[in-house]
């Protein structure tokens with residue numbers, strides 16, 4: 698028997714223009730190659746300049762030891778950006794990848810190779826995705842203090858859908874590898 702699609706259930710990503718809902722998004726930025734602060738600041742500006750994306754806050758900057766990275770990788774600067782968007786999650790991902798490219802990101806066969814800029818989608822509203830090109834919520838965010846700590850600075854009561862409260866997840870992680878850099882600030886003009 699073939700299933701008849703329920704006309705009352707609408708996939709928000711298929712809606713167009715003004716019909717699309719506004720979604721709260723959490724994006725994680727990282728850089729461990731080149732001018733790290735310039736790369737992160739460029740990413741914040743590029744996100745803020747993206748039509749249909751409204752950046753609402755930018756976290757403090759953390760310096761962090763590379764996690765699961767090849768020998769010789771340098772320390773990262775990490776930060777988190779909160780934004781509202783009416784873009785489909787797939788379009789936001791396209792934009793994130795284009796911003797990485799604009800800041801000299803080279804794609805390597807080596808897993809977690811050093812990079813000028815990484816822009817990861819952590820949460821896009823309640824959107825779930827589970828294929829190679831897009832996984833939401835980000836499957837590794839719950840184990841990453843360099844994502845959760847700056848996010849917690851902005852939203853102490855935040856939660857990752859199905860994975861738990863950011864504060865509780867952080868309590869189970871070793872944060873000794875991350876240091877807040879109060880001498881560094883990302884501007885949100």
Ligand SMILES: Nc1ncnc2c1ncn2[C@@H]1O[C@H](COP(=O)(O)OP(=O)(O)OP(=O)(O)O)[C@@H](O)[C@H]1O
Pocket residue numbers: 790794808809810815816817818819828829830831832833834835837
């Ligand atoms: N939530 C997501 N955010 C960003 N990229 C994602 C996401 N889910 C899947 N991807 C896919 O992952 C691919 C590889 O991304 P990338 O090389 O930046 O991974 P990574 O940052 O090295 O690893 P990690 O995902 O563990 O942070 C991208 O081309 C993208 O299609």
Ligand SMILES: Nc1nc2c(c(=O)[nH]1)N=C(CO)CN2
Pocket residue numbers: 726727728761762763764765766773775809815843
């Ligand atoms: N400290 C730190 N380690 C990492 C990071 C990162 O942003 N910061 N990103 C990775 C792959 O995305 C792998 N390891």
